[in-house]
Amino acid sequence: MATMTEPVSEPFHFSMLIYDRRYRSMTIQVAALIGFLLILSWLVYNTKVNLETLGKDFNFGFLWNRSGYDINQTAIPYDSNSTHFDAALVGLLNTLMVAFCGCILATLIGVLVGVLRLSKNWLTARLMAVYVEGLRNVPVVLWIIALFAILTNTTPSPNQFRGENPTASMLFNDSVAFTNRGTYIPRLVFETPALGVLIVFILSVAALIWFRSYAHKRQAATGDILPVFWIGLATLIVPSVLAFFVLGQPISLDYPALKGFNFQGGFKIENSFVALTLALSLYTGAFIAENVRAGIMAVSRGQTEAAYALGLRPGRTMNLVILPQALRIIIPPLISQWLNLTKNTSLGLAVSYMDLRSTLGGITLNQTGRELECMLLMMLVYLVLSLIISAVANVYNRSVKLKER
Amino acid sequence: MKKTVFLGALTAAGLTAAAASAATLDDVKARGKLICGVNTGLTGFAAPDANGVWHGFDIAICRAVAAAIFSDPDAVEFTPTTGQTRFTALASGEVDMLARNSTMTFSRDTDLKLDFVAINYYDGQGFMAPKSLGVTSAKELDGATVCIQTGTTTELNLADFFRVNNISYEPVPVENDAMAAQQYLAGACDVFTTDASGLAATRATFENPGDHVILPEIISKEPLGPAVRHGDNAWGDIVRWTYYALVAAEELGVTSANIDEMAKAPTNNPEINRLLGTEGEYGAMIGLSKDWAYQAIKAGGNYGEIFEKNIGENTPIGLARGLNAQWKDGGLQYAPPFR
Ligand SMILES: N[C@@H](CCC(=O)N[C@@H](CS)C(=O)NCC(=O)O)C(=O)O
Numbered sequence: 001m002a003t004m005t006e007p008v009s010e011p012f013h014f015s016m017l018i019y020d021r022r023y024r025s026m027t028i029q030v031a032a033l034i035g036f037l038l039i040l041s042w043l044v045y046n047t048k049v050n051l052e053t054l055g056k057d058f059n060f061g062f063l064w065n066r067s068g069y070d071i072n073q074t075a076i077p078y079d080s081n082s083t084h085f086d087a088a089l090v091g092l093l094n095t096l097m098v099a100f101c102g103c104i105l106a107t108l109i110g111v112l113v114g115v116l117r118l119s120k121n122w123l124t125a126r127l128m129a130v131y132v133e134g135l136r137n138v139p140v141v142l143w144i145i146a147l148f149a150i151l152t153n154t155t156p157s158p159n160q161f162r163g164e165n166p167t168a169s170m171l172f173n174d175s176v177a178f179t180n181r182g183t184y185i186p187r188l189v190f191e192t193p194a195l196g197v198l199i200v201f202i203l204s205v206a207a208l209i210w211f212r213s214y215a216h217k218r219q220a221a222t223g224d225i226l227p228v229f230w231i232g233l234a235t236l237i238v239p240s241v242l243a244f245f246v247l248g249q250p251i252s253l254d255y256p257a258l259k260g261f262n263f264q265g266g267f268k269i270e271n272s273f274v275a276l277t278l279a280l281s282l283y284t285g286a287f288i289a290e291n292v293r294a295g296i297m298a299v300s301r302g303q304t305e306a307a308y309a310l311g312l313r314p315g316r317t318m319n320l321v322i323l324p325q326a327l328r329i330i331i332p333p334l335i336s337q338w339l340n341l342t343k344n345t346s347l348g349l350a351v352s353y354m355d356l357r358s359t360l361g362g363i364t365l366n367q368t369g370r371e372l373e374c375m376l377l378m379m380l381v382y383l384v385l386s387l388i389i390s391a392v393a394n395v396y397n398r399s400v401k402l403k404e405r
Numbered sequence: 406m407k408k409t410v411f412l413g414a415l416t417a418a419g420l421t422a423a424a425a426s427a428a429t430l431d432d433v434k435a436r437g438k439l440i441c442g443v444n445t446g447l448t449g450f451a452a453p454d455a456n457g458v459w460h461g462f463d464i465a466i467c468r469a470v471a472a473a474i475f476s477d478p479d480a481v482e483f484t485p486t487t488g489q490t491r492f493t494a495l496a497s498g499e500v501d502m503l504a505r506n507s508t509m510t511f512s513r514d515t516d517l518k519l520d521f522v523a524i525n526y527y528d529g530q531g532f533m534a535p536k537s538l539g540v541t542s543a544k545e546l547d548g549a550t551v552c553i554q555t556g557t558t559t560e561l562n563l564a565d566f567f568r569v570n571n572i573s574y575e576p577v578p579v580e581n582d583a584m585a586a587q588q589y590l591a592g593a594c595d596v597f598t599t600d601a602s603g604l605a606a607t608r609a610t611f612e613n614p615g616d617h618v619i620l621p622e623i624i625s626k627e628p629l630g631p632a633v634r635h636g637d638n639a640w641g642d643i644v645r646w647t648y649y650a651l652v653a654a655e656e657l658g659v660t661s662a663n664i665d666e667m668a669k670a671p672t673n674n675p676e677i678n679r680l681l682g683t684e685g686e687y688g689a690m691i692g693l694s695k696d697w698a699y700q701a702i703k704a705g706g707n708y709g710e711i712f713e714k715n716i717g718e719n720t721p722i723g724l725a726r727g728l729n730a731q732w733k734d735g736g737l738q739y740a741p742p743f744r
Contacts, residue, residue, distance in 0.1 A: 054496060054518055054634075055635065068561045068564055068565070069560050069561060069564050070564045070574075071576070072575050072576050072577065072578075079568075080564035081568075152588070152591055152593050153591060157591075157592030180593045181575075181593055181594075259548070260548040260549075261546075261549040261550060261595045262548055262549070262550060262595075264548065271593075352555075352577060352579055352580070354578065358578070362489060362555060362556070363555050363556060363560065363578070365489075366489045366492070366556035367556070367561065368516075369492060369513075369516060369517040369518075371493055
């Protein structure tokens, strides 16, 4: 037995759990875990007791009951006979719609503003600085409400388009109407032969992809640069347009027209959607601009000088040398901005945008009185949404990351 | 060992919480004031004046309850709630009672664990439209854009009405009445729908009330009344009988002008005596003082006085008694006997 003794012969006693460095961190972690579990069980227990006191149960069955209310923007068939689950789904799609358009727009704005803020032109740089500071420092919900107020108060009501001498008129050859209820634009109507056009278009995209890699290889081999952009654009458009006419114009436009109380036909974009998407994009764009600026400034000045020395023009230097390197720095914070934007869509409530928060977390919650269930469900959905976005973005991040070879 | 003690303490805490919420009257007395959930501002029903003092038909109920408990109609705090927050506010104990144009419905009374203790206004849902629109009936509203307050019964009735009549509409959901009025006046919706009383009250605040018509159709029953949490029957009794005291007072001819006279000494109408506490121990039966009903009626007058002062025909809101007349006059307001 004596041969088995450890180097430290001191016998173990309890105070060592605190005073001995070998055990201390373990002790702290175990204590923290117990504390966390206690708080958690207290929360669950408390909820249970209070629900019992109120005589309420915890049950998601209400999701399958008739919702009884109507929604003004529905991407899938829905009416008041649909279930609360359908209403939640409609809300989720509306949330996604804003999140999707918002993320794209915010990124475009962010990159543009971020690059321009570094411009040598004093006025441009200053203006961009004003933009960034102005937007970043006002709560986004105020921007949302302000934009919505502008949209509803400065645009004419459908009534004003009526009569002999209307005070308002449609734009673009009577095809677009801006009203205080929304913007009406023509809608694409597809007839069966439109499928042919679609197939041609898909083939064009494939051709475009092939052409780009060909041009790339050629440039690598011979140094010649093909006008990829123009040829690409032509590949994309010309065949589809030809197919469109050959197949007898199977895609037509349905124009909005004043009928009864409102414009009918065409496609209606709700003012709440525009206000929400625009405000979130402008606001988040300001943050992204700062990320972009930081990313660009982090690329050493020597890179630019080296590119200039090789004879690259400033535009190409930015596109080919600086931005690819800056991206590595920009993308991680960009992901978190996208997540912010997605979560901020829940502010749509302020302008009655029927997103997940307004359907599941608003009307459904209120009409059924299932606060806990609706809130938990909503948190779960936002969590999953955020996790998906960051997972996708992380995959992209890994692909542009500096590869160590 | 430690853990058991901890959990034991938690259980005790949980139980005390439960016990506390079971006796609202004790909570209110300990606090020294009543907390009443009201709406965010509907002229005539509940709205603060320039000095921040709340007035209105619903407010009067709250003040009457406060007076019954504390002999002080001002011992009450008003918490504005929206259509969406009101029931949560009540269920969570944030307010002691609701007097907020709330419709009594089956599911609210049962599933939402509320108790509607009385109906202080028998109402129905109507539509308001600008006169210039030239609409004379709600059935002509095919394709109209409708402003509607979310989280209300009216939102559901609206969907049903258009479905049954096979016409279409586009809802513009709004958070509260103020926003609805703003959207409606800006022309963002063609019509505004809510309880007819609410329409009249909202219209009264417009610059040109005469430019707007309330369409003849009443598409639902909206019995509006004060609500309390389900389960605390003693508290429910207090709110219910305070309200009935106001109704009975009107029926018995007790007004704020003659109440002091009548309460000085027993009159020769025993029911008045029982009501005003000059006979019997009726206050003690609900845990209040002998003169609880006297105090409640004194706070703002009897039901009829409250009605006339806040929403009656001589106010800008101009509502007729209609269904809300005393049963003797062909209405539905009917207080059970004080006996
Ligand atoms: N009676 C309906 C509607 C109640 C309601 O929201 N009424 C409106 C007007 S009648 C109101 O109180 N608005 C005031 C506010 O928005 O605070 C219900 O209980 O669901």
